[in-house]
Amino acid sequence: MTDVTPRRMQDGPQAGDVVELAIDALGFGGVGVGRDASGLVCLVPRTLPGERVEVEIVDRKPTLARARLRAVLAPSPQRVEPPCAYFPTCGGCHLQHLAYEDQLVAKREVFVRDLARALGDEVAAKVAAVVPSPAPLGYRNRTSYHVRDGRLGFVDPLAGALVEVDRCLVSDPAGQPVVVAVRAWLAEEGRALARSVLDVLVRTGADGAQCLVVLAAEDVLWAEMRALAEDGDAGRLQCLRPLAARIAPAALWISRKARARRTPFGDELVRVAGDARITERIGPFTLRLSPGSFVQANPAVAALLYAHATDRLAADGARALDLFCGSGALAFHVAQRAREVWAVEQDRRALADARASARRQGIRNVVWRAGRCETVAREFAGRGERFDVATVNPPRTGLHEDLPEALGRLGIGRLVYVSCSPPTLARDLVRLRARGFALQEVVPFDMFPQTHHLETATFLVRA
Numbered sequence: 001m002t003d004v005t006p007r008r009m010q011d012g013p014q015a016g017d018v019v020e021l022a023i024d025a026l027g028f029g030g031v032g033v034g035r036d037a038s039g040l041v042c043l044v045p046r047t048l049p050g051e052r053v054e055v056e057i058v059d060r061k062p063t064l065a066r067a068r069l070r071a072v073l074a075p076s077p078q079r080v081e082p083p084c085a086y087f088p089t090c091g092g093c094h095l096q097h098l099a100y101e102d103q104l105v106a107k108r109e110v111f112v113r114d115l116a117r118a119l120g121d122e123v124a125a126k127v128a129a130v131v132p133s134p135a136p137l138g139y140r141n142r143t144s145y146h147v148r149d150g151r152l153g154f155v156d157p158l159a160g161a162l163v164e165v166d167r168c169l170v171s172d173p174a175g176q177p178v179v180v181a182v183r184a185w186l187a188e189e190g191r192a193l194a195r196s197v198l199d200v201l202v203r204t205g206a207d208g209a210q211c212l213v214v215l216a217a218e219d220v221l222w223a224e225m226r227a228l229a230e231d232g233d234a235g236r237l238q239c240l241r242p243l244a245a246r247i248a249p250a251a252l253w254i255s256r257k258a259r260a261r262r263t264p265f266g267d268e269l270v271r272v273a274g275d276a277r278i279t280e281r282i283g284p285f286t287l288r289l290s291p292g293s294f295v296q297a298n299p300a301v302a303a304l305l306y307a308h309a310t311d312r313l314a315a316d317g318a319r320a321l322d323l324f325c326g327s328g329a330l331a332f333h334v335a336q337r338a339r340e341v342w343a344v345e346q347d348r349r350a351l352a353d354a355r356a357s358a359r360r361q362g363i364r365n366v367v368w369r370a371g372r373c374e375t376v377a378r379e380f381a382g383r384g385e386r387f388d389v390a391t392v393n394p395p396r397t398g399l400h401e402d403l404p405e406a407l408g409r410l411g412i413g414r415l416v417y418v419s420c421s422p423p424t425l426a427r428d429l430v431r432l433r434a435r436g437f438a439l440q441e442v443v444p445f446d447m448f449p450q451t452h453h454l455e456t457a458t459f460l461v462r463a
Contacts, residue, residue, distance in 0.1 A: 174208025398424030
């Protein structure tokens with residue numbers, strides 16, 4: 001009888017073992033990839049190609065292991081001292097040990113390699129250099145902190161432990177006083193509620209002029225908050241009034257969230273104090289946003305990306321379709337040149353904000369439509385609607401499998417696909433190619449410096 005037993009777990013190093021290995025490449029997620037003497041592939045965060053390192057095996061699978069860096073024995077010449085003291089344990093950043101100019105090159109190489117697996121090696125010539133962020137630090141307009149037993153911080157992805165962070169260097173510094181105030185409240189007046197608070201979202205507005213805080217809470221705190229809100233007197237909730245006073249004039253919201261949910265807050269939101277909306281600027285446009293409305297976390301890079309997308313579409317006098325329009329920033333840019341823009345979004349709160357922002361700025365050539373993008377696109381195609389150009393800006397899950405076919409039936413000649421997920425972008429480009437869309441150019445934008453993430457604008461045409 002043939003022995004079909006898979007490679008035994010005891011072959012090679014196990015969890016807890018310390019080994020030396022050479023790092024050969026950067027993999028997805030910005031982690032170093034190397035092999036030990038036994039041939040075991042190891043993924044090691046905060047390492048660089050060409051380095052020899054000492055690591056501890058954290059998690060072992062038959063042919064793959066995750067490891068924690070213990071020491072750099074032979075550093076890469078590209079290695080630099082990270083600006084943040086929390087970088088070795090905080091899971092928020094991945095590439096602070098690499099000079100910023102080298103980050104841009106490395107991120108493009110990883111992106112091209114992943115895209116080529118789906119589309120062929122010839123795609124490399126169509127990927128431009130990464131457009132840098134004007135500010136490599138202090139750019140994030142929203143930061144979500146985890147809370148454990150009243151302590152505020154980020155989670156170490158390898159150890160699973162909470163890392164308390166006094167200051168996050170990639171976050172807008174205007175939000176730092178609010179973070180300090182929330183931490184002090186959790187340790188003092190809010191101590192009795194600490195176990196009910198799961199996450200704290202801090203969001204800053206244009207030029208740091210406004211802040212809002214969302215507490216994501218479990219059922220006990222939420223039930224009390226909701227009952228008072230329904231009575232029309234949310235300010236009577238004594239336990240949150242000290243926090244509202246500490247963070248004023250920042251707005252305070254509370255949200256109901258299940259402990260297992262991964263998003264910063266749940267679907268239900270109640271305002272405790274402060275303004276109902278926050279102001280953000282993307283390029284020449286001002287957006288008034290409620291806490292749940294999507295807007296890019298790096299407004300300066302978003303403005304560059306949207307201006308590029310608008311120029312590439314050449315939508316002068318065109319009828320345009322904007323799918324996954326969010327709070328409307330890209331639709332506003334396209335509307336500067338298009339005759340008419342149909343903007344579609346499933347999130348009704350974001351769509352309400354987009355409509356209000358359009359009215360305030362006198363933008364009258366955008367038609368707003370609520371609904372799932374694949375459903376609305378199929379509806380348009382079914383009744384014979386036609387569009388000259390289109391933009392799609394989906395979440396990380398990418399396009400619904402029905403959407404490329406619907407886009408092919410709408411007469412679209414030029415399409416810009418804005419993506420935050422290289423794997424789903426690659427999958428969707430294969431589907432779009434099957435519907436007659438040809439890839440012309442991909443421009444990556446460094447929306448999230450110091451991390452492995454890339455935002456891309458892909459331009460396609462249809463014969």
